[in-house]
Amino acid sequence: MTVLLFILGVLFVAVGIAVSIALHEVGHLVPAKLFGVRVTQYMVGFGKTLFSRRKGETEYGLKAIPAGGYVSMIGMYPPAKGGDGQVRKSSTGLFQQLAEDARTADAERLQPGDDNRLFYKLPVYKRVIVMLGGPFMNLVIGVVLLGIVMVGFGTAQPTTTIAQVSKCVVPASQQAETGQTDCLPSDPEAPATAAGIRPGDTVTEFDGKPVTDWYELTRWIRDAAGQQTPIVLERGNETISTTITPILTERPVLGADNQAVLDANGDPVMEQAGFVGMGSTTELTPQPVTEVLPAVGENLQAITGVVLNLPQRLADVAEAAFSDAPRDPNGPMSVVGVGRIAGEITAMDEIPMDARIASLIGLVGSVNLALFVFNLIPLLPLDGGHIAGALWEAVRRNVAKLFRRPDPGPVDIARLLPLTYAVAILMLGMGALLIYADIVKPVNIFG
Incomplete structure (x- = not known):
């Protein structure tokens, strides 16, 4: 019975995180469609497609690796410009070629009538809304779930x-x-x-x-x-x-x-x-509704503290994983660690069932708050990187307008692809380290 409860706890959190990822992408999908951007794909997961169905102009599907998701919009990269402001047809150098290849692949998806449906042509505020929609959805989920726990079940x-x-x-x-x-x-x-x-x-x-x-x-x-x-x-x-x-x-x-x-x-x-x-x-x-937002704020503050000190936190995790040093219970962990904690909570017979259910719901809520904060880091490929690029574009254009200079045009995020790949590699390395640590030296929050 204990093993079955452990498995049920892991499955509860796994499904909760998968649904949260799907809703995160809905947060991007809905405003993009409302603003007229053509969305070619809405996918949950990465890798091989397990299931997909096309509805209208968008393919909706599920992929094999449940480690995230994405919404594919046309016109993410503006055309390259030369020093004279004209579109540059060719470039040399590895980094330039990476950007050019990305632009070419993006352009190959264009169809007749797409000229006014390109993402980069949206006003800055609309691009910010589209990219902020995903993290905002995680914030809403986190607030709702913690509210259910605090008001419906109560806090310990x-x-x-x-x-x-x-x-x-x-x-x-x-x-x-x-x-x-x-x-x-x-x-x-x-x-x-x-x-x-x-x-x-x-x-x-x-x-x-x-x-x-x-x-x-x-x-x-x-x-x-x-x-x-x-x-x-x-x-x-x-x-x-x-x-x-x-x-x-x-x-x-x-x-x-x-x-x-x-x-x-x-x-x-x-x-x-x-x-x-x-x-x-x-x-x-049970707590009054007025206590929910302050509790969410405290949770966000703690998560932000971990994110701001992430390099040191990861160094501490690595030290614990490869030595006798203990894991910090307040440090970062992977979905493996979260799943393990969920299983342990569910299998604890000495805790009343309503308290166990509340803990699992609260755990999924906290994961969503962590996703909200993490996705706002101003680095590509995270949503915060796209938001930072759009805001920088607004600053450049306003400064140019103030000094009566030519419009500098949209920010070319394709030129940042090398940095994007580097950040992606670091994120993969971080995930691998946390998974390894959660297996060989798991966080112990129950004493």
Whole structure:
């Protein structure tokens, strides 16, 4: 049964990501058709075509490698111009030949009546809308799915009932550096264990104050380092009074939202604070609709931090994959890693089924938010590269108009094909590294 649930979790996320990719391409397809651009193909996947059907002037299909998709529009590359502004018929040099070959292949798809249906002839704002449509669709999917989770199911909120008790205290920095999870003889005993606290106990008082909120209790514990403090627990029908002495150790700084404060690299900021070594149970608590967009914003901020530090993050992944260093649970991962996490969530019998379903939906939503951010990177062949090219064209033309100079014409993205190929190769290498790391050193988010 556990294996079947694992497989179902993987399939759920795989289908969710495939549908997200298909809808991403719809985000390009619809505005392109509305603006009159002739779209020759709408494909989900790459490689050999498994299935296709032509409807009107567009071929819709599914390809063998489910690693993305594309919408093929005519007129992506403007004709080359010489120094005199005239169309140049030939060029020399490897890079120039690459651009010329791309332009030739694009031109061969033209049909009579296509002159006013070329993508590069669209006004800049329409080109931006077409290219932004895909990432925007991922953003909408992410918002909707996270909204379903937060409002329909609820978010996991800590209760005052104890879920687990640590045997010892291991500094957070030591865990991050060594990946240590087991106790060593030199590690001090956790204060919660020393106080006789057990999983299932409910904390009702701390230092004479009634306990109704786990986060409030956490702040009291952090401020009580080194102080012997009375604590009252309920264990079944029994009330237990004892004392506990929080130990001063390295812990993440908590913000106003009770979450760890992250630095510019996305790593938690640390401080010395009281710690007892016990964790709470959680229960799903539905949130108001007004909380959805702030949560999406926090998610986007965290993803953006990872993207902005992607080279260092990938270096950390490579180090972990080829050494004993642990994987960063907040670092990038491939669809293999996402699928594995989905399977593990689904197979965890100790988690209620509604919480597992909510986690899977939230996982697909987070993937869509990551696709939104990643596709906006201003490099070709990503959507952000096309958007940057269109905006640069608008700047050039406005500057020329301001100084009464000749119109410089459209930006020739064909000349950037060598850079495009280089970025594509880097993306393939990044994907291969992440897949390898997710197989030999997977991210462990469940302890």
